[in-house]
Every structure is written in C-alpha cells, then in structure tokens.
Amino acid sequence: MSKTFTLSDVSEHTSKKDLFIVIHDKVYNATSFVDEHPGGEEVLLDVGGQDATEAFEDVGHSDEARDVLNGLCVGNVEKKEGDDGPTRVTSGGATTTTNKPPRSAGDGGLSIGYYALILLGGTLAYVAFQFLADNTVKKL
Numbered sequence: 636m637s638k639t640f641t642l643s644d645v646s647e648h649t650s651k652k653d654l655f656i657v658i659h660d661k662v663y664n665a666t667s668f669v670d671e672h673p674g675g676e677e678v679l680l681d682v683g684g685q686d687a688t689e690a691f692e693d694v695g696h697s698d699e700a701r702d703v704l705n706g707l708c709v710g711n712v713e714k715k716e717g718d719d720g721p722t723r724v725t726s727g728g729a730t731t732t733t734n735k736p737p738r739s740a741g742d743g744g745l746s747i748g749y750y751a752l753i754l755l756g757g758t759l760a761y762v763a764f765q766f767l768a769d770n771t772v773k774k775l
C-alpha cells in the first residue's frame with residue numbers, strides 16, 4: 636500500500652485497462668472504477684498518468700467519492716530532493732509548481748477586509764434592531 640512511485644512511473648499507466656492518477660500526492664489505481672465513475676470514463680482517461688488534484692477538487696466531489704478514492708490508493712508520489720513542491724500537470728500538459736501559484740495569490744482564505752465588512756454588517760444590523768425595538772416599545 637505504501638509503495639512509492641515517481642511521476643514518470645505513474646505516467647506509464649494511462650490506458651483504460653491500466654489507469655493510475657495522482658491526487659494530493661497519492662497514487663490511485665482507477666482501473667476498476669473507470670466504468671463506474673458517475674462523471675464518465677472520458678474525464679478519468681483524460682487525466683490518466685497525471686496529477687488530477689485540481690480536476691478532482693474543481694468538481695467538488697462528495698465524501699463518498701473520497702471514500703471510493705481511499706479504496707483505490709496504491710501508494711505515494713516520490714518527492715525528489717530539490718523539488719520545489721508537488722508538480723501539477725494540467726490536462727493540457729503544462730507543468731507548474733505550487734511555490735508560485737499561477738492563479739491569484741490570496742488562495743489561502745478570506746482577506747482581513749472581508750472580515751471587517753462582515754463585522755460592520757453585523758453591527759449595523761444590531762443597531763437597526765435596537766432602534767426598531769426601541770420605537771416599538773415607545774409606541775406601546
């Protein structure tokens with residue numbers, strides 16, 4: 636189970652009868668699942684032999700899907716010395732590293748401004764409620 640594969644080992648398993656994919660640095664043998672995949676066999680074959688982390692997460696798979704995934708695990712991806720991070724292979728074949736994310740820099744979570752906005756909204760709602768409650772009591 637804890638076998639270690641290099642990305643080039645994985646890239647040799649791309650056919651429907653022998654299909655490996657990498658998700659979150661783990662290697663999964665998806666061969667037995669190709670025909671059962673609710674999202675179709677095509678998408679799995681497209682990412683065969685590659686890192687499909689992004690594709691898998693983009694779909695927002697359920698916990699059930701993650702359970703199935705666990706059952707297909709055959710090992711880990713070997714990290715070579717000097718690697719700047721896990722290599723991401725998109726279906727187009729381009730490779731990037733996670734050190735310099737190609738997309739937006741603020742992927743980590745909500746910015747502080749966002750929290751301030753939520754706090755301000757909450758305060759305003761509270762004040763408005765107090766004001767209305769006060770007026771209602773005075774009218775009675």
Ligand code: HEM
Pocket residue numbers: 656663665668672673674675678679682687690691694695696697698699700701703704707
């Ligand atoms: C071995 C890896 C994978 C497993 C075990 C898996 C499992 C599943 C499961 C159980 C579902 C049903 C819905 C759910 O429970 O979330 C599903 C749906 C889906 N999957 Fe995957 N999946 C895998 C990889 C992928 C990849 C790499 C892609 C895309 C490139 C993908 C695309 C989809 C799509 C589009 C659906 C939605 C189908 C629909 O609702 O019509 N899946 N997958």
